[in-house]
Amino acid sequence: MNLLDGAVHLASVMLALAVVLAFIRLLRGPSLPDRVVAFDLMTSVAVGIMALYSLATEETVFLDVAIVLALISFLGTVAFARYLEQRGKK
Amino acid sequence: MEVILTEWIPALLVLMGASFMLLAAIGVMRLPDVWMRMHASTKSATFGIGCMALALAASHLHDLGVVMRSIIVIGFVFQTAPVAAHMIGRAAYLMGVTPWRGTMRDELEGRYDPDTHNLASGNEH
Numbered sequence: 001m002n003l004l005d006g007a008v009h010l011a012s013v014m015l016a017l018a019v020v021l022a023f024i025r026l027l028r029g030p031s032l033p034d035r036v037v038a039f040d041l042m043t044s045v046a047v048g049i050m051a052l053y054s055l056a057t058e059e060t061v062f063l064d065v066a067i068v069l070a071l072i073s074f075l076g077t078v079a080f081a082r083y084l085e086q087r088g089k090k
Numbered sequence: 091m092e093v094i095l096t097e098w099i100p101a102l103l104v105l106m107g108a109s110f111m112l113l114a115a116i117g118v119m120r121l122p123d124v125w126m127r128m129h130a131s132t133k134s135a136t137f138g139i140g141c142m143a144l145a146l147a148a149s150h151l152h153d154l155g156v157v158m159r160s161i162i163v164i165g166f167v168f169q170t171a172p173v174a175a176h177m178i179g180r181a182a183y184l185m186g187v188t189p190w191r192g193t194m195r196d197e198l199e200g201r202y203d204p205d206t207h208n209l210a211s212g213n214e215h
Contacts, residue, residue: 004149007101011108018108018115025118025127033124033182037131040174041118044135045111047167051142051160052104055149063146063159070139070163074170081177085184085207 008056015052018045036080043073100149107141110134123190124182132175139167 019042026038047066054062117130147160183198184207201210 002097004097004101004104007104011104014108014112018112021112021115021119022131031124031182031185031187033178033185033187034127036178037124037128038118040178041114041131041135044131044139044167044171045115047139047163048107048111048135048142051139051146051163052108055100055104055142055146060146060150060153060156060159063156063163066143067159067163067166070167070170074174077174078177081174081181084178084181087185 005056008052011052012049012056015045015049019049032084036077036084040073040077043069043076047073095151096149100145103141103145103148107138107145109138110141111138114138122192124187125179126190128175128179128182132171136167136171140164 022038022041022045026035026042029035029038047070050062050066050069054060054066111134114131114134117134118127121127121130143160143163147157150156184202189196198209201212202208203210
């Protein structure tokens with residue numbers, strides 16, 4: 001086992017833990033913006049996991065998936081923010 | 091030299107990126123109000139994605155397509171994350187989410203028009 005494999009294994013454990021912590025905040029988060037922030041963090045970590053996966057398996061096509069997921073995550077967050085703001089207006 | 095470039099630097103960058111993302115998740119878990127959580131998640135997670143993409147680029151230096159796509163990921167995330175965070179923060183403020191009780195002062199208080207959501211600068215006269 002070389003150095004990069006060990007680093008990738010350790011990093012995937014850390015990213016899995018990060019998803020779990022963000023998910024706990026998604027379940028608990030007292031207000032709706034808290035949940036949106038936690039969801040945004042989960043998609044960011046998913047982009048990181050895809051970069052890690054394409055590093056581990058040499059399947060660089062997953063990098064394209066990471067680009068698309070980052071775009072979808074941004075659009076989703078902006079849509080949620082617009083919705084929350086419009087809902088608070090009335 | 092080759093080993094340093096294709097193993098040590100990517101391993102270091104991967105571990106750095108994963109640590110920052112874990113730090114972001116711990117911040118989102120433990121910080122007391124939505125703006126603090128948002129600052130933890132936005133800044134650290136963006137930097138973590140940057141490190142991960144740089145690690146991928148460093149381990150595939152012979153493949154220009156992978157390097158360019160990594161740079162695109164970095165550029166895209168670094169441009170969109172602050173915009174998304176600003177929009178959520180603004181929406182949370184306008185919704186009336188209560189700040190942490192230790193907050194010293196609220197500089198936006200009374201500056202937002204409750205009907206139009208326009209922000210006044212305070213220097214209108």
